[in-house]
Amino acid sequence: MNSLFYGLMPVCRKEVLHIVRDPGTLFFALLIPMIQLFLFGFAVDTNVRQIPTVVFDESQTQESRQLLDRLAASDVFKLRSNATSKEEMYEAIRAGNARVGIRIPYDFARNLQAGTTASVLVLVDGSDSTVAGQAVSTSTGVALQQSLARVAPGGRLPIEVRPSVLYNPATRSANFFVPGLIAILLQVMTILLIALSLVRERERGTLEQLTMTPVAPLGLMVGKMIPYGALAFVELCAILAVMRLVFQVPIHGNVFVLLAMSIPFLLTVLGIGLVISTKARTQAEAFQLSMGTILPSVFLSGFIFMIDNMPPFFQVVSRFIPATYYIEILRGIILRGAGARELWINAAVLTAMGCAAVLLAARQFVRQRST
Amino acid sequence: MTAVIQASHLTIRFGDFTAVNDVSFEVGKGEVFGLLGPNGSGKTTIIKALCGLLTPSEGTGTILGMDIRKDASQIKRHVGYMSQQFGLYEDLTVAENIAFYAGVYGIKGPQAVQRKAEVLKLTGIEPYMDRRAGRLSGGWKQRLALACAIIHSPEVVFLDEPTSGIDPVARRALWDLLFRLSSQGVTFFVTTHYMDEAERCERLGYIYLSKLVAIGTVAELQQMPQANPPGTARIQIDTATPSSLLDTVRAKRGVREATIFGRSIHALIDADQLEPLRTSLPGVSVQVVEPSLEDVFVTLTNTIQEAKQ
Numbered sequence: 001m002n003s004l005f006y007g008l009m010p011v012c013r014k015e016v017l018h019i020v021r022d023p024g025t026l027f028f029a030l031l032i033p034m035i036q037l038f039l040f041g042f043a044v045d046t047n048v049r050q051i052p053t054v055v056f057d058e059s060q061t062q063e064s065r066q067l068l069d070r071l072a073a074s075d076v077f078k079l080r081s082n083a084t085s086k087e088e089m090y091e092a093i094r095a096g097n098a099r100v101g102i103r104i105p106y107d108f109a110r111n112l113q114a115g116t117t118a119s120v121l122v123l124v125d126g127s128d129s130t131v132a133g134q135a136v137s138t139s140t141g142v143a144l145q146q147s148l149a150r151v152a153p154g155g156r157l158p159i160e161v162r163p164s165v166l167y168n169p170a171t172r173s174a175n176f177f178v179p180g181l182i183a184i185l186l187q188v189m190t191i192l193l194i195a196l197s198l199v200r201e202r203e204r205g206t207l208e209q210l211t212m213t214p215v216a217p218l219g220l221m222v223g224k225m226i227p228y229g230a231l232a233f234v235e236l237c238a239i240l241a242v243m244r245l246v247f248q249v250p251i252h253g254n255v256f257v258l259l260a261m262s263i264p265f266l267l268t269v270l271g272i273g274l275v276i277s278t279k280a281r282t283q284a285e286a287f288q289l290s291m292g293t294i295l296p297s298v299f300l301s302g303f304i305f306m307i308d309n310m311p312p313f314f315q316v317v318s319r320f321i322p323a324t325y326y327i328e329i330l331r332g333i334i335l336r337g338a339g340a341r342e343l344w345i346n347a348a349v350l351t352a353m354g355c356a357a358v359l360l361a362a363r364q365f366v367r368q369r370s371t
Numbered sequence: 372m373t374a375v376i377q378a379s380h381l382t383i384r385f386g387d388f389t390a391v392n393d394v395s396f397e398v399g400k401g402e403v404f405g406l407l408g409p410n411g412s413g414k415t416t417i418i419k420a421l422c423g424l425l426t427p428s429e430g431t432g433t434i435l436g437m438d439i440r441k442d443a444s445q446i447k448r449h450v451g452y453m454s455q456q457f458g459l460y461e462d463l464t465v466a467e468n469i470a471f472y473a474g475v476y477g478i479k480g481p482q483a484v485q486r487k488a489e490v491l492k493l494t495g496i497e498p499y500m501d502r503r504a505g506r507l508s509g510g511w512k513q514r515l516a517l518a519c520a521i522i523h524s525p526e527v528v529f530l531d532e533p534t535s536g537i538d539p540v541a542r543r544a545l546w547d548l549l550f551r552l553s554s555q556g557v558t559f560f561v562t563t564h565y566m567d568e569a570e571r572c573e574r575l576g577y578i579y580l581s582k583l584v585a586i587g588t589v590a591e592l593q594q595m596p597q598a599n600p601p602g603t604a605r606i607q608i609d610t611a612t613p614s615s616l617l618d619t620v621r622a623k624r625g626v627r628e629a630t631i632f633g634r635s636i637h638a639l640i641d642a643d644q645l646e647p648l649r650t651s652l653p654g655v656s657v658q659v660v661e662p663s664l665e666d667v668f669v670t671l672t673n674t675i676q677e678a679k680q
Contacts, residue, residue, distance in 0.1 A: 003444075010474025014460065014467075021462040209458025212422055212529075213475045214447045 007215030011223025015197065019227060029193055029231050030238070033185040037239055040181055041247050045173045048134035049075050054098035056083040061109035067120065067146060071102070076138040089123070099125040100135045112150075167252070167335045174247045179330040180303040182239050183265070183323045187297055190232045190266060191273040192290045197224055198277035199286040217362040225270045225358075232266050233259075243334075252337030258329070261343065264350035265326040271357025272322070278364035297323040325350050375400045375527055375558045376421060380430035383416055390416040392581040393430070398574070400526075403549055403559045405572030407668070413581045414562040418529045421560075422450060435526055448476065451525035455532040457516035461505030465496055465515055468504050469522060476523035490518040494548065510541025517548065521557075528552075530561045534568060546571055566665050577668055584671055589664060597674055598667040603627065604645050605666060608636040609656040616655075623648055628669065637666060 019025060053071075057064050071077045080098060083089040089101045101123035111118035122139045126132045148157065168175045201207040210220060236259070243249045251258070272293065280286035298304060300314055301323035307315055318324045325346040332338035332346075340347075376398040383391040391413045398404040406414050419425045421432055423443025432439040434446050459468055469490065473483045491497045494514040499507060504515060513533060520528060530549075534542045546568075549559050561572060569575055576586040585592055592598065599605065610616050613631045620629045620636055625644025630637055637660075640648060649657050662670070 006477075007475045010471055013474070014463065014471045017463055017467060018460070204461075205454055205456030206458045206460060208454055208456070209452065210475070211424060212447065212450075212452035213472070214444060214477065215475045 004216055005219045005222055007213070007219035008223040008226075011215065011220050012226050015224050015227045018197070019231065025193070029189055030235055033189050033235060034238065034242065036185055037178070037181060037242060038246075041174060041178050041243075044177050046130065046177070047173055048131050050078040051076060051100050051131055051135055052080045052098045053077045053100040053102060054081050054083050054089050054092040055079055056086060056089040056101065056103040058106040059104045059108040063109040063112055064104045067104065067142075068102070070142050070146060071139065074138050074142060076134060077102075093123060093125050099128070099131055100139075102139075167337075172249075175249050175335060176331075178243050178247050178249050179334045180301075180327045182236070182243070182330055183301070183326045184294070184297055184303060185239065186232055186236055186262075186266070187269045187323060188290070188294060189235065190228065190269040191276065191293060192287065193231070194224055194228045194270050194273035195276040195280065195286040195290055196283055197228065198274065199280050199283050202277075203282060217365045218358075221274050221358060221362055221365070225267075225274075228273075229263075229266045229270055232269075233262070236262055236266075249334065251334050253333035253339055255333075257340050258333045261329050261333070261340070261347045262326070264347045264354055265322060265329075267354030268322040268350050268357060271354045271361060274361035275357055275364065278361050278368060296321055300324070301327055303327055322350055322353055373400050374398065374433075375402075376404070376432075376434055376560060378417070378421065378430065378432040381417070381420060381427050381432055382429040383413075383420055383425060384428045389581050391420065391427075394578070394583045395430075396576055396583060396586055398558060398560060400558055401553050401556045403553050403561065403571070403573050405569045405575045406560065406562045406578060407564065407566075407569040407575060408562070408578035409564060412578045414578060415531055417578075418452070418531055418560070418562065422446060422452065422529065448523065449526055451520035451523070451528040453516045453520040453528070453530050453533055455535050457512050459504040459512060459516055459519070462503060464501050464503055465507070466500045468515060469518055472519040473522050478523055486522055486524065490522055493521075493551075494518045508541075509537050510544065513537055513541060513545060514548075517545070521552070525557070527558045527560065530559060532562055532564070534563070534565065542568070566668075570664050575664075577671065579672055579675060584675060585667070592664065592667050593661050595667065595671075598662055598670045600627075600639075600670075600674075602642050603639055604642045604659050605662045606638050606640055606645065606648075607632070607658050607660045608638065608652070609634065609658075610636065616652075620648075620652075623651065628666075628673065630669075632663075637663070639666070639670065 055068060057068065068079060072079050077100060081092065083092060083101070086103065089103060092098045093101050101121075103121040103123070105119065105121070108118045108120065120143065122135070124132045124135045198207070201210070240251070240255070240258075244251060273290070276286055276289045276293075280289055296317075300310070300318045301307075301321050302318065303323065307318050307324070310318065329343050329346050332343050374397040376396075378397075379395045381391055381394045382389065394413075394417065406417065408414050416425065420427050421434060421439055423439050423446045426440060435449055437446050437449075439446065460471070463471065466487075469487055470483075473487060478486055491500070494517060496511060496514050496518060499511060499515075504512065507515060517533075520530075534545060537545070549561075553559055561568075563569055570589055572589075574586070574588055575592060576583050577592075578584070585595060585597070587595070608616070608620065611634070613634060613636050617629060617631055617636060620626055620638055623640075623644070624647070625641035626648075627639040627641070628637075629639075639662075645657075645659070
């Protein structure tokens with residue numbers, strides 16, 4: 001056991017000195033993820049509001065204006081401009097000045113009064129599916145409400161749905177988005193730091209020197225993991241504080257369980273960083289490989305798109321991405337108040353992945369030095 | 372002579388490429404052994420194999436009686452290694468570098484304090500204790516690297532082209548240090564492609580195209596039959612204008628090699644053509660001399676290349 005990790009303590013001490021001596025690394029490690037947290041935390045709002053809308057009102061009646069008022073009151077549409085022709089309306093959408101076009105035909109009020117169906121055309125720019133979906137459902141909803149009010153004025157509705165949103169009652173985007181972002185930010189920072197640290201030693205020839213000493217591969221690797229893992233852990237605490245205090249995202253579960261269950265994730269990303277460092281010859285290569293891990297973690301981990309909605313193949317792929325499990329832990333504890341009893345399996349999978357990555361890196365390392 | 376390093380029929384292949392081809396030699400205790408050869412001839416590969424980092428494709432070797440195939444981890448504790456790149460952490464101070472290497476060799480407590488003091492004194496780097504390694508001059512970096520390589524009192528030290536890019540004064544200081552240590556019984560295995568450096572070694576091997584083509588003391592190498600082909604003479608022609616005379620000498624009958632050495636020309640000539648050459652160059656001194664080490668290796672290299680063609 002002792003010889004398996006031989007050299008761990010001296011490597012660990014030396015690595016701490018490197019970190020302290022290099023303010024650039026400290027800055028990079030601690031400040032950049034924080035800046036990104038602020039940027040993305042404030043910028044991303046998946047709730048759709050104030051869609052720019054162009055109106056072509058041929059009717060110009062009290063009824064048509066009433067309908068437009070209702071649409072505007074929904075906060076989903078922002079009635080920006082009035083078109084004077086069908087062509088002008090289409091042009092506004094094509095040019096991107098408006099995402100929705102509403103055309104109320106000249107016979108709108110007449111048909112309403114006659115009791116026949118009065119139609120309204122709602123043109124939706126489908127290039128952003130979230131915006132389009134929201135526009136369609138809101139306009140349909142407003143029309144339905146208005147119709148019911150006409151059919152049964154003051155009457156009771158046969159069925160009423162009362163939605164009650166659990167865990168994130170205000171459906172604030174930050175509550176959903178920021179916990180997931182923690183996983184991505186921690187992953188990028190940690191993989192980069194440890195991969196660069198090892199590849200730097202390769203470039204400068206100190207790694208060659210170390211292979212001539214009794215330092216064991218696992219001693220070297222774990223010796224590097226401890227200080228960089230500690231740095232990532234400090235960053236995690238800082239990010240959680242900012243999430244709670246600046247973005248006002250409440251932590252419903254036990255924060256200590258969250259911190260404890262973060263350790264398996266850090267183990268995994270440190271392991272991935274080590275595997276990358278055995279593949280990369282230069283720091284530039286290590287940087288590129290590290291960046292290559294970001295996109296799958298963003299798109300296939302459930303961070304942005306729900307895993308349940310993915311094609312079966314990608315649902316399987318998502319199971320191989322560490323961020324999937326950590327985002328599950330983060331959202332579970334922060335948003336739903338879940339605990340170790342519900343989430344332990346995620347931590348167990350991450351622990352297994354982490355150990356596998358570290359062992360793989362150590363094996364690669366032994367194989368490589370003999371060439 | 373007790374063999375501290377011993378290699379027999381060492382062969383190392385990487386795929387189709389043979390980096391080391393059937394190399395055998397022995398190095399005795401306290402010896403300073405030099406391995407000379409051009410870049411890419413297999414010098415570093417031999418060191419790696421002897422330290423147990425590479426398993427030889429064929430052949431065997433021992434260091435201090437330990438088998439290089441089986442006892443790699445034991446060997447590492449008893450040998451020191453210093454590479455061309457020095458393997459220093461430039462952002463750490465001199466003291467921190469030494470402390471780190473003491474740590475990785477498992478030297479602790481009072482023993483560590485004592486060893487650190489010893490290597491600091493020996494290398495004379497004490498005044499720079501708190502300076503970052505990156506801010507040292509090349510010569511001091513080299514001494515620090517040596518201090519790190521001998522912190523665990525190794526019995527054998529491998530130096531892989533230790534003096535590349537170092538000024539002559541620092542080079543001489545390093546060699547003095549090596550001989551001081553070797554007199555205390557430390558064995559040194561030094562690779563180099565500098566002829567003058569090779570000349571300082573007590574014994575010397577010449578490796579060319581992955582093969583060890585010559586081994587011995589400088590005097591032994593100078594006497595080698597391959598370096599002095601039968602029926603030839605090694606001569607030195609002293610002249611004020613060696614460069615203008617070089618082509619003339621090369622064109623003479625029986626001249627096999629000729630090259631300029633400062634104010635003179637060194638040439639290898641068929642013995643029976645020596646007198647005709649003398650008479651054809653009136654007023655110029657022509658003496659028969661011992662071959663220099665460079666002459667030996669040039670002749671050897673030419674002989675191998677001719678044999679290949």
